Amino acid sequence: MQLPTPRGPLTAALFERLRRPPHPFDPPSAPAETPAIADEDLQLALFTCYELHYRGFEEVDEEWEWEPSLLAMRKVLERRLENGLARAVPRPPYPPDLSVRRALAELVTADDGPSLSAFLARRADLEQFREFVAHRSIYHLKEADPHTWAIPRLDGRPKAALVEIQADEYGGGRVEKMHSELFRATMRGLGLDDSYGAYLDRVPAITLAISNTMSFFGLHRRHLGALLGHLAAFEMTSSAPNRRYSTGLRRLGGDEAARRFYDEHVQADAVHEQIAAHDMCGGFVREHPSRAGDVLYGAACALTLDRLFAEHVMDHWRCGASSLRETNVMAESR
Incomplete structure (x- = not known):
């Protein structure tokens, strides 16, 4: 790059x-x-x-x-x-009578951001879907890497739970099943440049902030709890939106190979959200009860940034404008 x-x-x-x-x-x-x-x-x-x-x-x-x-x-x-x-991002309270799994679920349920996935499923045109994928390429072409920083910092059941999740993200050792490779197929199916960082010049600050927050949590051991909470929120809000992304891409003519990334997440993340919330975060908080608030804060950061991203994209599309920064990159990729 x-x-x-x-x-x-x-x-x-x-x-x-x-x-x-x-x-x-x-x-x-x-x-x-x-x-x-x-x-x-x-x-x-x-x-x-x-x-x-x-x-x-x-x-x-x-x-x-x-x-x-x-x-x-x-x-x-x-x-x-x-x-x-x-x-x-206000720091969420952690009621002592709630399990961390329940507290995470309540955070996710309370999130009231605009449904970008519903728009992509039902109304987006092909160029808007391509824009969305260009945004997401900044993270998805390195999918799972920021959260992997947590593995050597954990022990016991939380570590095993995280490794179980990450093993799926990395395709169980099969390169063609790695989620980053599946996303490349989606990009190619949409006529986009699938090289690493191809759209870095096009994406706005909010897209970079999503990736930077993951790296910030991942590279600092003091933010381990926040990193785990971030991943849990990521997994707990993934399955249903990915089903809608796949629906939208099918509506726009995307073939099975282009949709496989989203279809894989519908099934995998339905399992991952249970492992992340109960075994990984729950186990971590049982070992470190004073860090429960960090876990919830990391989850709240993930939800807030995703909401701000959706607002940015939808606000631009309502005005008939591109949600990406203006360069010739998109035209040159076709």
């Missing part, structure tokens, strides 16, 4: 540094006038820092991953993200 196009002074300065050999530098400053979750420059800078822990960029020396000055800059960016999440 190539470094993306800068979106402001922060990313312009950062990318100029990253194209050179690793060296100490003073973190560039940028005004914090825009709320962190909607700040294009901040979210792209943080995404770039995190991507060095995944697959990196062709023109960036791998030694940048642990360069102290870059980590110091990332810490500043993370503080803004963390504060932005705290303002956007």
Whole structure:
């Protein structure tokens, strides 16, 4: 993947540094006038820092991953993200008479965001569905990777539960069944570029914030509870929407190969949500009762960001506008 196009002074300065050999530098400053979750420059800078822990960029020396000055800059960016999440996501109370599984279920039930999946099932046109898939490619082409950071930090039943979920995400060791590979087939079926990071320049801050929050929780051991809660909410809100995505893609002419990603999640995530809520999160809270609030907060972050994403997409579509940033990438991919 190539470094993306800068979106402001922060990313312009950062990318100029990253194209050179690793060296100490003073973190560039940028005004914090825009709320962190909607700040294009901040979210792209943080995404770039995190991507060095995944697959990196062709023109960036791998030694940048642990360069102290870059980590110091990332810490500043993370503080803004963390504060932005705290303002956007109230910390849910955890009634002591409820199991964590029940508390998670109540959070999910109380979520009242717009139903993007219902719109995609019944009304979206082909170009809107392609836009949705381009957004989701930022995460789905690395599906499960951010949550895998939790495996070495767990023990006993919670660890076994997470490994059970992740094994399915990675296709049980069969590359053609990996969920990231199934998503590539969906992209190809829609005439989209299925290469890793192809739409990074097109997606807005809210799409990057969803991915960044997962990486933020995953890369910091102090946020282990939040990472587990995030995954639980992810699984508990997956099965029904994926059924609707498949319905919508079938309506628009998508073949079986293009729909397989969604069909696989209908079945798999119906099982995963039970494992995630009961065995993984429930087991973790039994071992660490003081961290129950962290689990619920991580779930609330996942639900809130998904709601903000749906609002962004639907607001643009209601106005007849694209929910993606304007470049020539989509046209060039056809």
